[in-house]
Amino acid sequence: MRDQNFQELMSKFGNRNLLDDGPGSVSETQPYNTVGEAKPSIEEQLDSQLAFKQFLKRSLPNIKPSSEFIQSIKDRIKIIDAPENSL
Amino acid sequence: MVLMANNDVRQRVFEREFLPELGALYGFAFHLTYDEAAAEDLVQDTIERAIKAIDQYRQGTNAKAWLFKIMRNHFINGYRKKSRRPSMVDYEDVAAIIPDTDTQSIPSLMDWNDESLLDMVGDELSAAMYRLSEDFRTVIVLSDLQDFKYEEIAEILEVPIGTVRSRLFRARNLLAKDLQDYAAENGFTNNRNQDS
Numbered sequence: 001m002r003d004q005n006f007q008e009l010m011s012k013f014g015n016r017n018l019l020d021d022g023p024g025s026v027s028e029t030q031p032y033n034t035v036g037e038a039k040p041s042i043e044e045q046l047d048s049q050l051a052f053k054q055f056l057k058r059s060l061p062n063i064k065p066s067s068e069f070i071q072s073i074k075d076r077i078k079i080i081d082a083p084e085n086s087l
Numbered sequence: 088m089v090l091m092a093n094n095d096v097r098q099r100v101f102e103r104e105f106l107p108e109l110g111a112l113y114g115f116a117f118h119l120t121y122d123e124a125a126a127e128d129l130v131q132d133t134i135e136r137a138i139k140a141i142d143q144y145r146q147g148t149n150a151k152a153w154l155f156k157i158m159r160n161h162f163i164n165g166y167r168k169k170s171r172r173p174s175m176v177d178y179e180d181v182a183a184i185i186p187d188t189d190t191q192s193i194p195s196l197m198d199w200n201d202e203s204l205l206d207m208v209g210d211e212l213s214a215a216m217y218r219l220s221e222d223f224r225t226v227i228v229l230s231d232l233q234d235f236k237y238e239e240i241a242e243i244l245e246v247p248i249g250t251v252r253s254r255l256f257r258a259r260n261l262l263a264k265d266l267q268d269y270a271a272e273n274g275f276t277n278n279r280n281q282d283s
Contacts, residue, residue, distance in 0.1 A: 051199040052263050056231040059205050065113035
């Protein structure tokens with residue numbers, strides 16, 4: 001982040017992971033509101049990041065391997081040789 | 088490196104800690120290769136490499152992160168060279184040259200909680216993921232699909248945590264902008280700033 005003002009504001013909140021976490025308990029909203037009041041776009045950014053992350057989580061297809069492939073892995077590595085021997 | 092007691096122990100580690108991660112490994116492999124056969128090969132190679140190095144793994148620790156790291160390194164060292172995809176420049180390689188325009192917020196005009204948005208951009212989302220560079224796509228998969236913590240992602244990718252955060256921030260911005268443009272081109276209007 002190159003915004004000097006943003007850096008100063010962030011230093012007030014320590015190491016909170018504001019990129020992923022939205023406001024939680026009431027005590028968390030107090031400094032959060034300070035950020036919002038000082039620079040409303042930051043609050044929007046944080047909300048957008050969280051909402052988008054949740055959107056990706058539920059929207060991207062959960063690609064799974066076939067059961068045949070899983071069984072082939074199990075069959076291939078049923079007996080494990082000593083590490084120094086090649087499989 | 089502590090050698091495991093015997094092959095029974097190794098077999099147990101494989102069955103109880105490695106096998107349960109096969110599905111997640113395959114999902115990651117597919118997002119790296121975008122080819123089912125290549126993904127299967129990558130998973131198989133990863134498991135074989137993990138078995139050969141099994142004595143380097145500490146039982147009961149983070150098998151998933153350990154396996155993902157093996158896979159990613161194997162992909163970088165081998166598969167990426169043979170990939171049929173056109174070579175893509177990593178963002179960090181050109182960041183010092185091109186204007187840093189993607190540090191702005193995710194387009195906040197879209198209501199990402201709107202279920203109808205998924206109907207609109209669902210198929211396009213996969214295509215948009217494919218268009219991302221491998222570095223950007225990887226952090227999104229690791230963070231937003233596989234739920235790894237920043238520290239774990241940094242360990243897997245062997246980069247500082249700050250790099251993980253900035254790369255993830257940029258990746259989400261690019262992806263969201265791509266989807267917003269697609270939605271707008273197709274007349275989708277769930278614009279939060281519009282009057283209802």
